[in-house]
Amino acid sequence: MSQLKSVQEKLKLIRVLRLLKKTYTYEELSRMTGLPITVLNRYVRGKVLPSAERTRKLLELLTPYIKIEEEVRKRIKFDEHGFFDNMPVLGDTTLMGLIAEKVASDYLDRGVDKVLTAATDGIALGVHIARELGVDIVYAKKKKEVGVEKFYEVSYVPSASGSVTTLYLPQWALRKGENVLIVDDVIRSGETQKALIEICKRAGAKPAGMFFLISVGDVIDRLKKEYSVPVESLITLE
Numbered sequence: 001m002s003q004l005k006s007v008q009e010k011l012k013l014i015r016v017l018r019l020l021k022k023t024y025t026y027e028e029l030s031r032m033t034g035l036p037i038t039v040l041n042r043y044v045r046g047k048v049l050p051s052a053e054r055t056r057k058l059l060e061l062l063t064p065y066i067k068i069e070e071e072v073r074k075r076i077k078f079d080e081h082g083f084f085d086n087m088p089v090l091g092d093t094t095l096m097g098l099i100a101e102k103v104a105s106d107y108l109d110r111g112v113d114k115v116l117t118a119a120t121d122g123i124a125l126g127v128h129i130a131r132e133l134g135v136d137i138v139y140a141k142k143k144k145e146v147g148v149e150k151f152y153e154v155s156y157v158p159s160a161s162g163s164v165t166t167l168y169l170p171q172w173a174l175r176k177g178e179n180v181l182i183v184d185d186v187i188r189s190g191e192t193q194k195a196l197i198e199i200c201k202r203a204g205a206k207p208a209g210m211f212f213l214i215s216v217g218d219v220i221d222r223l224k225k226e227y228s229v230p231v232e233s234l235i236t237l238e
Contacts, residue, residue, distance in 0.1 A: 114179075167192070183210070211232050220232070
């Protein structure tokens, strides 16, 4: 194992321990791992990194306790009208890091060159995934920024609003032939994501896949039928 891979595994263990610490006490984690509370505390705080061998054993032991989909579901908050708030998910950097690691592992061999999303809610997820993949993130905005001369722009009509929305992406952000992973925190109708695919086409870039934290209804199935790229969401809400 390379030194980089070894460090990445150790950092993953710290993420796992930090996430478990939100559910289990140090006493419970000590019984689960057989390690003293003081040692676990130093790992969680990042004061000490375990050896490569201990890291491997602890990941094998603790990973089954991590159910990312359940962690996401229990953090989503619904109001009395059925609308939901996913900020507790996006703001949990430990959980987001584990989600990004999971997504990146699926795309490491697909030659992704850029991660593309739409401002603003998709940026947090996009940054985490782009970091894990070791690539840049670019994002389309609903307004033109001063200082940018040329844009790719795509207009569409969101079904929920009935008014025209336009996404703008600086032309330098995507290059011809680049493989692009499209991500967003929530997908409902798919109209924004279709606009992002159209931006890729105009830039001569190629969508490598689409990943969403939360999908609503059957939109994922519809996109899979329409586009010949992997389309996935972590959880689906009816």
